[in-house]
Every structure is written in structure tokens, then in C-alpha cells.
Amino acid sequence: MTEAATGTRRSCAATHARDVADVMAELASSPQGLTSEEAKRRLLQHGPNALPTGTRRHPFLRFLAQFNNALIYFMLVGALAAAMLGHLVDSGVILAVVLVNAIVGFLQEGKAENALAAIRDLIAPKAHVLRDGQRISVPMAELVPGDIVLIEAGDRVPADLRLLRARSLRIDEAILTGESVASTKRAEPSADAAALGDQHGMAFSGTLVATGQGTGVVVATGLGTEIGRISELLGSVEELTTPLLRQINRFGRRFTWFAFVGAAALFAFAVGLRDFAWDDALIAVVALAVSLVPEGLPAVITITLAIGVQRMAARNAVIRRLPAVETLGAVSVICSDKTGTLTRNEMTARRVVTSEETLLVQGAGYDPAEHRLFADGGSEGHATTLSLIRAGLLCNDARLHRDDTAWHVEGDPMEGALVTLAMKAAFDSGETRAEWPRLDEIPFDAAHRFMATLHHMPMAEKVVLVKGAPEAILAMCDRQEARGGSAPLDAGYWSERIAEAAGEGERVLGFAMRPMPGDAQGVDFADVERGLVFLGIIGFIDPPRDEAIRAIAKCRSAGIAVRMITGDHAATAQTIARQLGLGEDAAVLTGQDLDRLPLDGFAAAVRETVVFARTSPEHKLRIVEALQAEGRVVAMTGDGVNDAPSLKRADVGIAMGIKGTEAAKEASEMVLMDDNFASIVAAVHEGRTVHDNIRKVVGWTLPTNGGEALTVIMAIFFNFAMPMSPVQILWVNLILAGTLGLALAFEPSEPGVMRRQPRRPDAGLLTPFILWRIIVVSLFFAGISLGVFFWALGHGRDLETARTMVVNMLVVLEIFYLFSVRYLHMTSFTYTGAKGTTPVLIALAVVILGQLAFTYLPVMNAIFGSSPLTLADGTLILAIGAASFVLLEVEKHFLRDRFRAE
Structure with missing residues (x-):
């Protein structure tokens, strides 16, 4: 301290x-x-x-933690055994593999933690x-x-x-x-x-x-x-473990034990039935386990999620909890607030109604300069209207200020619009507030739906001004302001005017006043519950965001339903829904309608309804639960403390970063920095991309590992010369660790990612298509590698050259397969697919340079037992790799539609 x-x-x-x-x-x-x-x-x-x-772990301790798993222990024991048996090269390569995996994991984990720490700073309250x-x-x-x-x-x-x-x-x-x-x-x-x-x-x-x-x-x-x-x-650090990572880690542990048991059985078979020297068999089995087990998969998936977090942040969607990244890709319903999310949140006073006149105000936003309320330039004959506008300015906590680019409101947007309206009516907000100083107030609260302020008027008089929901204000009034004084309240007239404004998509506030004794020192509820004089109503419009209209259209093509949940009047909500493209006659239910529904009819009503108006926190929570009960993955937006229960209950709670309360942000998994619905759709887009990329990583890693392992296993079972020496198996694992597989984490979105239906929430990573690929590609790679091996031996090549061809063949196959895996939902036969991305090209360059060194550098030949290849050999290998790419693309084309439902 x-x-x-x-x-x-x-x-x-x-x-x-x-x-x-x-x-x-x-x-x-x-x-x-x-x-x-x-x-x-x-x-x-x-x-x-x-x-x-x-406190974050010291980098050195975090580096040591990369060695803390059973596979690494096994590999280190194998390296020690190899060294004791005199296989120093094998021991050194095993240690190099361990070290490279540790470095990649260390860098990836650090990048993920740094990404989340940076995100935390973005939402500092x-x-x-x-x-x-x-x-x-x-x-x-x-x-x-x-x-x-x-x-x-x-x-x-x-x-x-x-x-x-x-x-x-x-x-x-x-x-x-x-x-x-x-x-x-x-x-x-x-x-x-x-x-x-x-x-x-x-x-x-x-x-x-x-x-x-x-x-x-x-x-x-x-x-x-x-x-x-x-x-x-x-002060706890954001947890990096997600359900997806737990699933992958669990799979990795089980797969590792399976590999250990299989390796032990293979070792016994090689020594007991195939007369392998036990030390050679041990080194071969260790190398096989290293190639088979995807020990780096959790680390690559972690960095894939972290990259998704950063991409979403760049699009104004800040992830507070990492699991939301994977959940976003499965969202099938977005329940959105209206104000500021689907609309601009730049309220404009559009309609001013008194007992004597109705004025339509020009202009939008908070800039008062271009438009004046009174076309004749004077306010004579508009005393009642001026009283109404003055009440809106004084019963108000907002302030307007201007920077180099625009006017901004400090406070509630509707109150800011009232200040703008007063300035359009030629009031000076500072002077008026100084002439009518505020003495006391009753703050607005949802329980009573109004705000009241006590003011010292010029000439030593005092007055209470009240602003709030028009229905609530009318209930407290018995008279209305008119020219020359007050008159009996005409409730029917006001009901018609309120409905007219709401029918045009406007939010409506009512205003009233009451003179107070000169010795009044404060205001309480007894002063405003009855006997007020109604001044009039002001209608506000918050126009839909253009980008929200486009985003809703994109949701429709992506199979994502949009529900608008608002506290507005039903007519207002329906008008805005129509403007947003949610339907010409979008079904609307109010909170009262929901309360009257029977329990067994609630879910059906929610399923068919697009707009929910005049809802309470309990209603929002029930709506979310009803949608989830039908197996929908629900994203819910909110900004107030009353939204916290539904935000917490939703699969992805989304809080507003600008107007959202801290309660809403804490209950949410994601915060919108621009309060814009389009940013939600952009985040769903990124979430789908992240999930696609994780599938690509899995779909590339397991088949390529399987192909390497099957090549060796078949050699031991059928008792022919090993197509790759143990140290060469380790080299393949070394050159590919942190290169090709990691490059898939940076893949951009596939075309049409937002034209697909949402994935099922219960769909696992190992989909039918990926399981099919693991089996087929493993057998395909093993078959090609063995074919090249026997072809080389059959054409008089020595064992070293044949093995060098097999190593290069496997690496080339994995490179071409990477280009096939980059697109799961479309063909890779495109210019964009062929040219790759910057991470792919960097990884490709590293692998190619490594293979050239492995094949032609004398010191590498001595270490790994490799041999230089001829131009014809290299051409053959590349041709086979290209042919394999074509075959896999044809297979993908015919099977993609069959597995599309996954």
C-alpha cells in the first residue's frame, strides 16, 4: 500500500x-x-x-510451465535414454522439438494474455x-x-x-x-x-x-x-481456459495415453516379433509418439481465440470473457434494445404540442444552429409553447458542448434534445438556468416514471416543474395551460395527440407545473401527486442507423433472427421495426400481453413475435429463457441495471460501452464500444470465422500426424525398412511446429460466412466431415509416402535418398493439404486461395528453407541421414503433391453438400 x-x-x-x-x-x-x-x-x-x-506469472515461470505435461515428460525421458544409448543426434533433435513447442506455446500464451489485458483497458469505466x-x-x-x-x-x-x-x-x-x-x-x-x-x-x-x-x-x-x-x-487475471479448450485438453490427454499404450505395444511387437534392436525400437517409438500426438493443439487454439478477440476489438466489440468468442459463432437469435443500438441515439425533439398549437421541428441531432423553431423569427403569440420548452430546459440535467467537429450531449440523450430545442427557440440555456435556479429535485426513477424540480422564478416566486411519461403526468393533472391562464384538462385531446406522435415512431414526454409558496424549501411527492397544470407534450425521434438496417438484412441471410425488446410505446416500437426492415407488420407484444399469456402459450408467442414493447426485467429474462428452451443460442443487449439479469442469463450478454451502466457491463461477456447493432453482427461474423479456423487447425493437424504415424507403423508391422529414420520423423515434427498449423489461426473469413445457417450448439469440433478427413487423408498420405519409398528403392536409389524423398513428400503433401483446408465451405481452386495470406506465405517460406537445408546442406545431411535429390526427384514430388491437392479438392466438392448439415 x-x-x-x-x-x-x-x-x-x-x-x-x-x-x-x-x-x-x-x-x-x-x-x-x-x-x-x-x-x-x-x-x-x-x-x-x-x-x-x-499478479501475472513471471515470464520464466510461464516458460517452464510449457514443459508441464505427460507427453513432454515422456519425450524428455526418451531424449535421456537416447543420449545414454549414444544416439546423441536423436537426443538433440528430441530436445529441439520440445524446445520449439515450448517457445511457440510460451509466445502464444503471452500474446493471448496481452490481448485480454489490452481489452480490459478499453472498457475502463x-x-x-x-x-x-x-x-x-x-x-x-x-x-x-x-x-x-x-x-x-x-x-x-x-x-x-x-x-x-x-x-x-x-x-x-x-x-x-x-x-x-x-x-x-x-x-x-x-x-x-x-x-x-x-x-x-x-x-x-x-x-x-x-x-x-x-x-x-x-x-x-x-x-x-x-x-x-x-x-x-x-484483481484476478482473466481466465484463459474455455469449454472448448477444456474439451481439446481432455481429448489431448486421452489421445496421449492411447498413443503411449499403442507405442508400448508397438515396441513389444517390434522387439519380440520383428527382431528390432531394443534401443532402435525405443527411439523409433519415441519419434512416432512425438509425430502422432498433437501436443501443440491447445496452444494453437488459444492463439486462434486471442486473434478473434483482437479482431472483434478492432470492430468495436470488446470481449470481456474469452468463451464468448466461440459462442458468438453459434448465435441464432439476437435480442436487441432499440435506442442507440438499432437507432442513432441522437434524439431530436420533432413535435411540440400544446393545447393551442402543434409545431414540427426541423433538423436532427444536437446541433441547434441551422434550424429555428419559429419561422417568422419571433416568438410572439407562442407563450404556451415557450412555457413548455422552458420547462423542458429547466427540468433537465443534461449539458451540450461543442468540439471541433460536432455538438455532444453530457447526460441523457432526450434531455440533450430538450436543450437543443430550447436553443432553437432562442433560449440561452446558461442564462435561463441562472435566472431560474434549481432549489431541489425528485430524481427520475422507473418506479414513479417522472422527474420534478423546484425553481426560484424571477420576481421571487417558486414553481415545481415535472417531466416524465405522459400517462403518468396526466394522471397527476386536473388542468392544462392555455392562452391567458389554465383551463380544465381535456384528457381525450391529449390521448389522441400522444397516440398520433407514437404512431409516427416518436417517444413522448409530458410536462406539467405547479406554483409553490414563496417559503417552500424543497419538493416531495405530496407536492406533485395531484393538482398539476399540464403544459403539453414533446415527441422525440431517434432515427434508425443506416448500418443497423444493413446489418439486420445480413442477419436474415445468416439465419439469425432479430428480436427488438424495448421499453417504448408499442406503436413507436412497431414503427421503428418497420423502418429497420424487421417486417411491415411486425408482431408486437407488450409486457401486459406477456403477463396475460398462459404458461403453455408463452413459448409459442415468443417464437412468433418480433417486437416486445413496454417490457420489465422479468419479461426480458423470460423471453431469453423461452428462446433457450427451444435450443436457440441467444445474444442479448442491454445498458441498464435492469438488464443485468437477462444479460447474465443469455448465452452472450452484450452491454453498451457508451451509455451502458457498470452493472450491465459486469453481467456481460461483450461490450460494444460504439453501442451499434452493426458491431454485434460484425462480432458474430468474427465468431464464425474463429470457429472455422479452429476446425481448420484440427482438420489439418490430426490427418497429417496420422499420415506420418501410419507410414512407420506399417513398416514395423510388415517388416520392411523404415521409410523414415527416427531422427527424420522428429525433423518433420520440428519443421512444422509453429509454422503451417499456426498460420491457419490467422485465416480471414471465408466468402459467404454470413450466408450460412448458425451451427448447432451441440456440434463438436470433430464433425463427420473432419472425422472422414482424418481417416481418408491419413491413409492417403501413408499410401503416397510408401509408394514413393518403394518407387525410389525400385529404381536403384539408396536408402538415404529414398528416405529423403519420403520426408520431402510428406512435407509437400502437408503444404498442399494446408491450401485445401484453408477453405472448408468452398473450393480452393481460386486465385485468392492459391496466393495465400501473409502468415501462410511466411510459414511456407520457413518450411521450404528448412527442407532445402535438410536436403542439400552437408551438415544437415550428416545429422539427419538425408541425401541431395535431383531436379527430377523434386519435380516428381511436387507433381504428386499438386495431384493430391486436386484429388482432395474433388473429394471435398462431392462431400461438402453431404456434410453441409454439420
């Missing part, structure tokens, strides 16, 4: 029992927050507001603070003692705070206290001896805001916080 952090904790040990003014004075802070310069100074003094990350009197967002790590922090429902508390203000604030402190019930907070001091769970004036770092809003001053950061005491529990 740093000295600064310790000092912060010690000085604030009894903060919860002290008056707010004393705490602020000690921290030299003010209600307007720190200045930027002071914040920088304190950051240098106290250090970043961050907990230590989980932010906090809302006051700096220089302005509300801004800063990374949590930059918070310092004395900062004034604003928190609201769904946020994770960024540091230990002494609360200055709390409105309906309840915080889930289970990670600190174990209490499942959220703690109610208020600004008053608590008893000096109060337990942690009873310190109602404190908000602790890492806890979740369940409801309400609050403002607090930072009293401790980093290791100085309460959660700093248990940072070991929170």
Missing part, C-alpha cells in the same frame, strides 16, 4: 461520523469541485484510483465529476480525494464517497457487507461506532447504485478505499 493511500484512509477513518462541512474543509474542496490544475496535482500526490491487477464548476466524465483512475462525484441508478461507485446529497438513493453493498438488501443512503452523519453497513452517509468504491441519485466528495481512492482491503478478490 502506498504512503499516500494509507494516509488518505487514516485521515478519513471516521468520515462517516463527521459533518459534511468538516469533511469538505479538511479536503479543501467545494461544491463546484476541484480545479483541473488541483486535480492533476493531487493525482501525482495520491496516485491513480485503481486496484492492483492480478468513467465517473461523472464536477471540475472547474462543470460536469464532465473522467476515467475512474483519475479521481482524487476532494473530487465531487455524481452517481445515479446503475452506476458503480468509483471511489469511497462522503455523501453531500442523496435523493431516493439506495446502494447494493453486498460485496462489502454480504447484505442482499440495498442500503438506504442519506447525507446525515452516522454514529461513530456504526458498522460498515450502517454508515448511511457513505458510498463505497465498487458498490452498485440500485436506485436514485447522489452527490459525494471523494475521501479515499485506490488502496485507500474499503474495497482495497479485499483487492485480492477483485
Whole structure:
């Protein structure tokens, strides 16, 4: 623990029992927050507001861990035995194979860990603070003692705070206290001896805001916080083991034991029945085991997944948990929120309705400059409309700011649109808010569906302004604003206007007001529950993203169903669904409709419905469960704390990176950095590519290993000269380790990857087509290798030359087979397929140079017993390799349709 952090904790040990003014004075802070310069100074003094990350293994220990498996032990024992028997070359090559595999595994594992660590930095959460009197967002790590922090429902508390203000604030402190019930907070001091769970004036770092809003001053950061005491529990490194890797590791262990038993039996057969010298048989069996067992497969699959993570991050889809990479490839249903994901999340006030007039507003987004509300340039005769727009500006927490390129909103998008609307109506937002200062408020909460603020009006009067769901606001009103004063409420008129706006795909807010006594000091629910004067409604439109429309069309061709789940009015949701291309008359069910469905009819209704409107967290959870019960793989998007249950239940939970709460992000496997539906489809595209590449790695590794092993096994069984010496078997394994197989991990997507139906979630890696290939290609390679061997001997070549031809033949076969495996779902007879990718060409260059050295370099001839080949020999080998490629492509063409259902 740093000295600064310790000092912060010690000085604030009894903060919860002290008056707010004393705490602020000690921290030299003010209600307007720190200045930027002071914040920088304190950051240098106290250090970043961050907990230590989980300790990563030292690189040397991670390197040693690569040797910790049964196969490596077996190989090391074999190397020792070979050395003791005087087979120093064999021993050296075995050790070289072990070392190369360890280096490849070490580099791959390090790259995977680094990729995930970099991804973790991409989703570093932010906090809302006051700096220089302005509300801004800063990374949590930059918070310092004395900062004034604003928190609201769904946020994770960024540091230990002494609360200055709390409105309906309840915080889930289970990670600190174990209490499942959220703690109610208020600004008053608590008893000096109060337990942690009873310190109602404190908000602790890492806890979740369940409801309400609050403002607090930072009293401790980093290791100085309460959660700093248990940072070991929170700093764990992202786990790299996935169900897929566990399956591969389990397969590898079983296959290894099978190879050991088979090798022992083969050793006994060679020595007992074929009169092999036991030391020669032992070396041959060790070399055979090395060639047969795919010891590097888990490492190659790990790097394939890590590459997928990086590719997805480049497309704004950040993977928080590695298993999501493999799951994404099987997604068959995407349940998406509407606002900001399918739409632009640039709300625009499009319709202003009062009891006297309806105005349609021009322009989109938050830029107020190009469009004015009143065409005649003046506001005379629009007093009621101006009252409505002013209420929208004042009952509002958003701020607009402009950078070099565009206007941006700090706060809720709809509130930002209200500020823009006020500026279009010639209001100066800063001056108006200064003339009508806010005295108190009731924050918006889903439970009551409105926000209320108390303001000091010019001329010493006070007024409560209320904004919220129009149905809720109308229920609290008995009169409406009209020219010259108020009039009785015409509920029918407003219902028609609300339906009209919603029918045009607009979200609607209602506004009301109530004069308050001059001595009123605050506002509570009793002040707004009845007797309000209705000012009017404002309709907002959030246009669909163009890229979302294209992405939905791509989902349709990929066999992925899209369901829109929103809290909007049913008519609004249906209009947006139509604009997005989800259907001209997309079926819509509301939360109330779902509640009325019988239990046995719920699943059928969910299956047939495209749009779900006015849904609760329970509804979203039931929808996800109903889809999963039918065997669908469900991706679910969300941004709020109320989305966390369904995000956690979904096969892939997807949180919004911009407007998403920390609760939503923590419950999710993936975070969208641009809150864009198109990024989800891009991630599914990458997920399918990753799964394809893993299948290619498996489909290339096992048949090529099998071909090498069968060549040797047949020689021992039929008692003819070994087509490859043990040291040559080891050379093949050495030259291919970390080259050709690893190159497949970098393969780009095959054409048409998003025109295939989703794979079945229960489909294993060893599909019927790959199992067929393992058998056929193993026999094919063994047959060709033995044919070349006997052809060479039959034409008078010595044993060394024949063996050299076999080694080169196997390597050439594996090179051509690599080009065939690069495309599982289409022919490789294309220019793109022939030219390869950069990783493939690099791997190919390494293998070719190695084989040239093996064949023609005298020192390699001496070590491996190889012999230079003639041009004719090389040409023959290449011709056979090319012919094998053609045959395998023909076989793939005829069998691809048969196995397409896999």
C-alpha cells in the first residue's frame, strides 16, 4: 500500500461520523469541485484510483510451465535414454522439438494474455465529476480525494464517497457487507461506532447504485478505499481456459495415453516379433509418439481465440470473457434494445404540442444552429409553447458542448434534445438556468416514471416543474395551460395527440407545473401527486442507423433472427421495426400481453413475435429463457441495471460501452464500444470465422500426424525398412511446429460466412466431415509416402535418398493439404486461395528453407541421414503433391453438400 493511500484512509477513518462541512474543509474542496490544475496535482500526490491487477506469472515461470505435461515428460525421458544409448543426434533433435513447442506455446500464451489485458483497458469505466464548476466524465483512475462525484441508478461507485446529497438513493453493498438488501443512503452523519453497513452517509468504491441519485466528495481512492482491503478478490487475471479448450485438453490427454499404450505395444511387437534392436525400437517409438500426438493443439487454439478477440476489438466489440468468442459463432437469435443500438441515439425533439398549437421541428441531432423553431423569427403569440420548452430546459440535467467537429450531449440523450430545442427557440440555456435556479429535485426513477424540480422564478416566486411519461403526468393533472391562464384538462385531446406522435415512431414526454409558496424549501411527492397544470407534450425521434438496417438484412441471410425488446410505446416500437426492415407488420407484444399469456402459450408467442414493447426485467429474462428452451443460442443487449439479469442469463450478454451502466457491463461477456447493432453482427461474423479456423487447425493437424504415424507403423508391422529414420520423423515434427498449423489461426473469413445457417450448439469440433478427413487423408498420405519409398528403392536409389524423398513428400503433401483446408465451405481452386495470406506465405517460406537445408546442406545431411535429390526427384514430388491437392479438392466438392448439415 502506498504512503499516500494509507494516509488518505487514516485521515478519513471516521468520515462517516463527521459533518459534511468538516469533511469538505479538511479536503479543501467545494461544491463546484476541484480545479483541473488541483486535480492533476493531487493525482501525482495520491496516485491513480485503481486496484492492483492480478499478479501475472513471471515470464520464466510461464516458460517452464510449457514443459508441464505427460507427453513432454515422456519425450524428455526418451531424449535421456537416447543420449545414454549414444544416439546423441536423436537426443538433440528430441530436445529441439520440445524446445520449439515450448517457445511457440510460451509466445502464444503471452500474446493471448496481452490481448485480454489490452481489452480490459478499453472498457475502463468513467465517473461523472464536477471540475472547474462543470460536469464532465473522467476515467475512474483519475479521481482524487476532494473530487465531487455524481452517481445515479446503475452506476458503480468509483471511489469511497462522503455523501453531500442523496435523493431516493439506495446502494447494493453486498460485496462489502454480504447484505442482499440495498442500503438506504442519506447525507446525515452516522454514529461513530456504526458498522460498515450502517454508515448511511457513505458510498463505497465498487458498490452498485440500485436506485436514485447522489452527490459525494471523494475521501479515499485506490488502496485507500474499503474495497482495497479485499483487492485480492477483485484483481484476478482473466481466465484463459474455455469449454472448448477444456474439451481439446481432455481429448489431448486421452489421445496421449492411447498413443503411449499403442507405442508400448508397438515396441513389444517390434522387439519380440520383428527382431528390432531394443534401443532402435525405443527411439523409433519415441519419434512416432512425438509425430502422432498433437501436443501443440491447445496452444494453437488459444492463439486462434486471442486473434478473434483482437479482431472483434478492432470492430468495436470488446470481449470481456474469452468463451464468448466461440459462442458468438453459434448465435441464432439476437435480442436487441432499440435506442442507440438499432437507432442513432441522437434524439431530436420533432413535435411540440400544446393545447393551442402543434409545431414540427426541423433538423436532427444536437446541433441547434441551422434550424429555428419559429419561422417568422419571433416568438410572439407562442407563450404556451415557450412555457413548455422552458420547462423542458429547466427540468433537465443534461449539458451540450461543442468540439471541433460536432455538438455532444453530457447526460441523457432526450434531455440533450430538450436543450437543443430550447436553443432553437432562442433560449440561452446558461442564462435561463441562472435566472431560474434549481432549489431541489425528485430524481427520475422507473418506479414513479417522472422527474420534478423546484425553481426560484424571477420576481421571487417558486414553481415545481415535472417531466416524465405522459400517462403518468396526466394522471397527476386536473388542468392544462392555455392562452391567458389554465383551463380544465381535456384528457381525450391529449390521448389522441400522444397516440398520433407514437404512431409516427416518436417517444413522448409530458410536462406539467405547479406554483409553490414563496417559503417552500424543497419538493416531495405530496407536492406533485395531484393538482398539476399540464403544459403539453414533446415527441422525440431517434432515427434508425443506416448500418443497423444493413446489418439486420445480413442477419436474415445468416439465419439469425432479430428480436427488438424495448421499453417504448408499442406503436413507436412497431414503427421503428418497420423502418429497420424487421417486417411491415411486425408482431408486437407488450409486457401486459406477456403477463396475460398462459404458461403453455408463452413459448409459442415468443417464437412468433418480433417486437416486445413496454417490457420489465422479468419479461426480458423470460423471453431469453423461452428462446433457450427451444435450443436457440441467444445474444442479448442491454445498458441498464435492469438488464443485468437477462444479460447474465443469455448465452452472450452484450452491454453498451457508451451509455451502458457498470452493472450491465459486469453481467456481460461483450461490450460494444460504439453501442451499434452493426458491431454485434460484425462480432458474430468474427465468431464464425474463429470457429472455422479452429476446425481448420484440427482438420489439418490430426490427418497429417496420422499420415506420418501410419507410414512407420506399417513398416514395423510388415517388416520392411523404415521409410523414415527416427531422427527424420522428429525433423518433420520440428519443421512444422509453429509454422503451417499456426498460420491457419490467422485465416480471414471465408466468402459467404454470413450466408450460412448458425451451427448447432451441440456440434463438436470433430464433425463427420473432419472425422472422414482424418481417416481418408491419413491413409492417403501413408499410401503416397510408401509408394514413393518403394518407387525410389525400385529404381536403384539408396536408402538415404529414398528416405529423403519420403520426408520431402510428406512435407509437400502437408503444404498442399494446408491450401485445401484453408477453405472448408468452398473450393480452393481460386486465385485468392492459391496466393495465400501473409502468415501462410511466411510459414511456407520457413518450411521450404528448412527442407532445402535438410536436403542439400552437408551438415544437415550428416545429422539427419538425408541425401541431395535431383531436379527430377523434386519435380516428381511436387507433381504428386499438386495431384493430391486436386484429388482432395474433388473429394471435398462431392462431400461438402453431404456434410453441409454439420
